[in-house]
Amino acid sequence: MTTKKLYTVIIFSENTVGLLNQITIIFTRRQLNIETLSVSPSAIQGIHKFTITTFADEDMIDKVVKQIDKRVDILKAYYNTDEDLVFQEIALYKLSTELFIKMGTVEDLIRKYNARILEMNETCVVLEKSGHYDETQALFKELSETIGVLQFIRSGRVAITKSRVERLSDMLADMERKLQEKQNKQQ
Structure with a gap:
């Protein structure tokens, strides 16, 4: 199998x-x-x-x-595969301002997860966390278990290869080189 x-x-x-x-x-x-x-x-x-x-x-x-x-x-x-790429996701967490402030360890939480506050008003706080799935999920789990999450969204993966340039760049350069060679032969 x-x-x-x-x-x-x-x-x-x-x-x-x-x-x-x-x-x-x-x-x-x-x-x-x-x-x-x-x-x-x-x-x-x-x-x-x-x-x-x-x-x-x-x-x-x-x-x-x-x-x-x-x-x-x-x-x-x-x-x-993951080994070939540098990749990230972004997650947004909407929380109750009142419960968020009552947590008391807000600064520790922000530092622990390398998150940032995007919006804070009298009713809600929106946190942003970028990272791999397990990192964004760990923050979601902790927030869910401590104060509750009002809304949550995670983006799709954004990724670039670890190679110097996009593979497409190499392919396009090769096509351009072949076209140039063909044109040179016709002259």
Whole structure:
């Protein structure tokens, strides 16, 4: 039996209407649950970057990425393990101001979790914590057990590879080099 592990799929594309739906259908057909999803412009002008996490075995994630890569609108898709990436999530916690102040150890809590106060008014306090899942979850657990959490939200993973540049940059540079060579041969 193969063991499933968390993979991060990074997809580069132009910002095309309906593309996200096409990508999620590929995961659904293979009965893979998307754990987190984040989409934003990449470092390359006009190119968007999708960051998707899912639990799968390597054979399955390889098939999914190859299928995504075949889409016309996709420039390139890759999968990575946590060891290949620098990644973070952000979490927001909404708490009762009255109960938060009564805690008494607010400063210790903020320092312990390296969190920060985003908003504080007479009714609520909003804390922000960035980090890995287990770090944001640990703060949630402590707050839930001590004073209660009114609202909680965690972002999808944002990730960059540990390599010097995005793999897409290398691919685009290689395509540009080949195009230049072809043009030089025609002259």
